[in-house]
Each structure stands twice: as structure tokens, then as C-alpha cells.
Amino acid sequence: MIVHYLINKILNRPLPSNAVKDINYIYHFDPDQLPISEFSGYCIPDQAYFFTQVVQGGRRTTKSGYWKAKASGSEVPVLYDDKKIVGFKKSFRFYSGDEKSNWIIHEYRVNPDLIPANAPNQILKSKIGSYVICKIQLKDLSD
Template sequence: MLPGFRFYPTEEEIVSFYLHSKLEDKNPEIDRVIPILDIHQFEPWDLSTHGEVCLGDAEQWFFFVPRQEREVRGGRPNRTSASGYWKNTGSQCHVYSSGGKVIGVKKSFVFYKGKTPKGTKTKWEMNEYKVIQQDSPSSVPQLRNEVNVCRVYVVSGSFRAFDRRPTQAAGNDQVECGNSEGH
């Protein structure tokens, strides 16, 4: 990459461009930007060595994560590794387009070392993004689950907001995503 280049997409860009493009197989080169990887087979601190664009980024790493076989059969995904597990930290929340339309959902997780439920919380966090199917015949929004995007990062203590969506685009009455960890 050229000096000064940083891959820092907004949540809207992650869902509406990258994840949507991957699901629709619109851009085969997109795997160079966000690699396909079952991140749950790795420790979070080993993930920074995967991917061409995010390689060496000290802040965050993005991955397309394929749906696990147990999810296909209606089960819950396995979010454990050899040394710990990813714990959901709050309720699922919406990702909005700049026009105020709901385009996806986001779940937040924290990595705990050890076995559940007695693991030790680490500074590793993850956001999991899924697309909402826009042309669903049902009035209830349907999620596209074939692939999701996970953003893995280390909490630095900085209050810089990840989502740089303009606040005036859809009004200020939308409820922001929160979780029980206070982030």
C-alpha cells in the first residue's frame, strides 16, 4: 500500500458496499481488501497477520467470515478458540444508511481467556455485521447469513468513534447501539 493509506470504512460502507458486494459476488478483488477467514479458529492476537490491506494495521482488522455448518442446521455459531471465547456484550443493533434506512445489523463481542463462564476479560473486541435483505417479500426484515464481516480490534482507551456517518443525514432521533460493557 502507498504511504499514508489506511483502510477505515464506515459501518455503512462495510454493510452496503463490502458485505453486499461479497454476497452478490460483484467484485472478485474484494477478497484482497477483506480476506475470507474463519476467525474463530484463531486467537485474536494472531489475526493481524492475515489479509493484504489490513496487514500490519495496529488498530483493527476486517474479515469475511463464512457461516458455520452448525448455523446452517439451525444451531448457534461456535465462537471459541483454543485459549478462550467471544462473549456477546449487548443487544443487536441496526446499521443505517446515510438516508436513514436500516441496511444491516451489528453485534458486539469481547474476548475472554479461559473457559466459560469463568474466563478473564481481555481488551480484544469484535463487531459482527450482517446485511438485511432489501427485497424480502416478508414484512419482517430477513438477514443474509451466508457471510458476515467481523471487525476485530484492541480497545485502546481512545474515544474516537468508529462510525463516521454524518449525524445530520438521518436526523438525531435514532438510538445508537449500546452494550452492557459500557462502550
């Protein structure tokens, strides 16, 4: 997802397919407000992928609940060809009030170390810091 979709999106390159849609700040939406059914031809049921921008430290509240980082709260490195760290994954679960839901978002971001520190393109650096690809899915509560 990071190598073939997110990096290409950031660099304004063609994408392998149109299976990933753009949505403005996904964390402002309850899961039932997202157009997940539009993905039935691309994904398994109750699963979808979105490009979105994030604000570091931004609130993840919606009209009826909030997206909360999973208990570990840490990012997991994503490897390409089992060698190079191309990005990081962080997971969030949707809560309605204090009640845990079955909806999960896995957020993937590009490893900023892929861009040299002396790279002159500030717009590119900004996009790497703010663009992510999210996989939202309905999961069993025991997960």
C-alpha cells in the same frame, strides 16, 4: 462496510479494494492467530477486517478462550444515508478463561429484508443469512 463490501461479496461483484480478507469461521481463532499485521497498509494498527461465515447459535470457543457477546447482547441497526436499515452490528469480546482481553470483534450482517421474500434464489438467501464482515481490533479495556 455492509453496502460497499459485504453486499458486493455476497453478490459476487468486484470489491472496492482488497482490504477485507476471507477467513473460515473467525470465531475458531484466538486473536493472536489472526493475520492482523497483514493489514498495516489498509487499517490503523491492531485492526483488521475479515469476511467469514457464521453458524447461528454456533459456539465461539477457541483453543485458549472464547468470544462472548457484549453485555447488551443485542444487535444494533446499521443505517445507510441515515434512512434505510442495511444491516445489523453485534459486538464480541475475547476472554481467556475468565479474564477479559482487549480484543473486540464487531460483526456486521446484511438486513435480510433487503431481499424480497419471494426471491427465487435460495443460494443468495442462504449467503445473506450466513456471511458477515468482521472488524477485529485491540481496544482499551475501559471501553
